[in-house]
Amino acid sequence: MRNKAISIRPAMRGDFDAIEAVHQAAFSVSDFGYNGEGLLARQLHETGDAVVSLLAEVEGTPVGHVLFSHIRVEADGHPLVAAALAPLGVVPEWQDRGIGADLIKAGLAALKPQGVQLVFVVGNTTYYPRFGFKVELAKPFDSPYTGPYFMALSLDSNLLIPEKGSAEFAPAFANF
Ligand SMILES: CC(C)(COP(=O)(O)OP(=O)(O)OC[C@H]1O[C@@H](n2cnc3c(N)ncnc32)[C@H](O)[C@@H]1OP(=O)(O)O)[C@@H](O)C(=O)NCCC(=O)NCCS
Numbered sequence: 001m002r003n004k005a006i007s008i009r010p011a012m013r014g015d016f017d018a019i020e021a022v023h024q025a026a027f028s029v030s031d032f033g034y035n036g037e038g039l040l041a042r043q044l045h046e047t048g049d050a051v052v053s054l055l056a057e058v059e060g061t062p063v064g065h066v067l068f069s070h071i072r073v074e075a076d077g078h079p080l081v082a083a084a085l086a087p088l089g090v091v092p093e094w095q096d097r098g099i100g101a102d103l104i105k106a107g108l109a110a111l112k113p114q115g116v117q118l119v120f121v122v123g124n125t126t127y128y129p130r131f132g133f134k135v136e137l138a139k140p141f142d143s144p145y146t147g148p149y150f151m152a153l154s155l156d157s158n159l160l161i162p163e164k165g166s167a168e169f170a171p172a173f174a175n176f
Pocket of ligand 1: 099122126
């Protein structure tokens with residue numbers, strides 16, 4: 001099936017319904033169940049907090065989506081340019097074919113030239129570390145998600161792990 005052409009492109013306003021449907025299908029069969037991740041994606045777009053939003057399609061049919069949103073971050077008293085990865089979803093019939101990985105890698109590649117130094121994610125600690133996310137890097141940052149599933153990845157080779165910091169997610173996360 002992977003030999004069908006998979007394309008990844010920036011999501012647009014007209015894609016909101018498709019994005020919601022992708023997350024509903026993806027999360028409904030996951031261990032967590034669907035908790036409105038599609039609505040979160042829509043709200044992040046509507047509030048202007050979406051930094052990078054990518055849609056994966058197979059022959060024009062949406063099969064996956066990832067969004068990176070603005071997050072206000074301070075490290076040892078200094079602001080950092082940062083983004084939060086959420087939500088990420090691939091429809092069940094297309095999972096385990098590398099689409100999630102392709103979306104994450106394409107998203108990180110799009111964030112770097114925008115000057116994003118740090119990317120946070122809350123999620124599975126066996127999946128995200130394969131892209132370089134580390135629990136250790138997120139640990140000093142105080143946020144509602146601080147804990148064992150809170151990870152960060154540095155896109156800035158000069159960035160040092162701070163002693164203390166904070167990470168304030170976009171307002172849409174408060175409704176989630
Ligand atoms: C998580 C998800 C986005 C991964 O996308 P994908 O296209 O299926 O993943 P990939 O093909 O890139 O990678 C597959 C690998 O990830 C692993 N994997 C998939 N979902 C995983 C999960 N929730 N936790 C840990 N590992 C997972 C698979 O076992 C597979 O491992 P392998 O390479 O060792 O065989 C997709 O499974 C999904 O939409 N799940 C439901 C929604 C969800 O959980 N989103 C993430 C919230 S943190």
